[in-house]
Amino acid sequence: MYPQVTSLSLNDCDQKMAIIESLLSLTPSLMHLTIVGNSNDLFHGSRWEKFIQTKLLHLNKFQFTFQSNINVNHDLAGLESIIQSFRTPFWIETKQWFVTAMCVQHLSVINLYTINDCASKINFRPNANKITRSTASTKIGQEIMQTVxxxxxxxxxxxxxxxxxxxxxxxxxxxxxxxxxxxxxxxxxxxxxxxxxxxxxxxxxxxxxxxxxxxxxxxxxxxxxxxxxxxxxxxxxxxxxxxxxxxxxxxxxxxxxxxKHLQIPVTSIKDMKLILNQFDHLFSVSFTFLCKSIVSITEITELLVTKGIDFTYHLTQFSLNLWLSMNKEEFLNSC
Missing domain, CATH: 3.30.750 (Transcription Regulator spoIIAA)
Structure with a gap:
């Protein structure tokens, strides 16, 4: 048992529900749980509900994204059959954990994911072939989307x-x-x-x-x-x-x-000098090298010194990062 564990993330999880239950049974004090999984049997809300009510009594935040080629019709009725087990009072009223099932018709997989208040980043697909069903009302869905x-x-x-x-x-x-x-x-x-x-x-x-x-x-x-x-x-x-x-x-x-902060691809020292000469209002520039790495940046440092610009730089095999007229701490404060 690991009673000291209160937060856990399982990413790229391809384990069956039984294995996940065995693992989570060792963390009875868990308060925050995040799972990214791709097993069909993770889609059963009733099984999750029973397990949480008996084994994870302290869980108050549950985020998940499940993806699978589960055998249901790719239409509203099929998606509704998936989320029906997540419409119980436990999910909607007690925990207020709302879920959405989504499919794109030309793809074989179905996605099931929570839309609680931690949904700060999304991949938006506006095409007509997307079908969704959600346990959240329109009003709740709009409120949740304000966190994105x-x-x-x-x-x-x-x-x-x-x-x-x-x-x-x-x-x-x-x-x-x-x-x-x-x-x-x-x-x-x-x-x-x-x-x-x-x-x-x-x-x-x-x-x-x-x-x-x-x-x-x-x-x-x-x-x-x-x-x-x-x-x-x-x-x-x-x-x-x-x-x-x-x-x-x-x-x-x-x-x-x-x-004020720019990241662009370049192929040569000449490209970098052109940018630095043409745009003197930048606070930072990151040049990513498209071809071979640039070993020497002497011409760049000499250019900045000639222009009277204070700078800090970091050179790697693949990029050159410049902080202009400020140190790294000032750069972070300007973001």
Whole structure:
């Protein structure tokens, strides 16, 4: 027995429920439990309820994400059959642990996850093929979504037809986000900014990550779209660009004056010098090397000394991190 354990996380857990029960029986004082698992028999709310009521009497926070190819229909009736055992007074009233079952019709798996007040980060899939059922009421679901601080989504999945656009008012409005990650693998679809702003308050975003994988010849509409996004999301201070395809010229056209912390890919010392000469308002820059590592940064340090800029740096095999006119502690305070 391990009565001193009050918090436990099980990640990438592929064990059956019986094994998990045996393990958790050794932690009777457990108060916080997080499980990420992929076994079919984890989907039974009645079994969890009985086990918690007899073995985990002190448990007050239970977070889980289960994924499985459980044999049910991928429709509302099938999802309802999964969450029905989580609709008892124990789950809804006593513990107030609400769950959602979700499937994307062209995929074989079903996801079951808690939506309690710790849901600070989500992967958002707005496409029409997503089906969900939840034990939370619409009001409770909206209240819970106010705790979300970070969203990741594929911008190309935002290409919606008129039917989907008519449904967009059903999306939760996220008005407390601080971090937004956009995956752009094809182009920047027309109307994407309007759709984004229909369910996200862009004025609260402070950190933007752009994961871009497109042909450089197709980058003009992406430049226009991202520029418009940065104009509307005027409180963004940190910009991370992850790309092997965008040219430095395109990247430079995206960087706005209110960006203070920048992470971009480079191929040479010349690229780094161009950024440092062109953007003198940055507090920090992280250069990630696309090809071979850059052994010597003498030209960079000499440039900063010539410009009269105080700096601290950290060089690794894959990147160069620069803190400009401040030490690391001041940098952290500026985030």
């Amino acid at each position: 601080r970070e969203i990741s989504l594929d911008i190309n999945e935002m290409q919606v037809d008129l039917t989907e656009k008519a449904k967009k008012s059903a999306y939760c409005f996220y008005n407390r986000l601080t971090k937004l990650r956009l995956q752009i693998y094809e182009n920047w679809p027309d109307g994407s900014l309007g759709l984004l702003s229909s369910f996200i308050d862009l004025s609260t975003i402070t950190d933007l990550t752009l994961d871009v994988n497109i042909v450089e010849n197709d980058s003009s509409n992406i430049t226009t779209g991202i520029t418009a996004l940065l104009q509307q999301a005027s409180h963004i201070k940190s910009l991370v660009i992850l790309s092997h395809t965008l040219s430095l010229h395109t990247i430079c056209s995206i960087i706005s004056h209110h960006i």
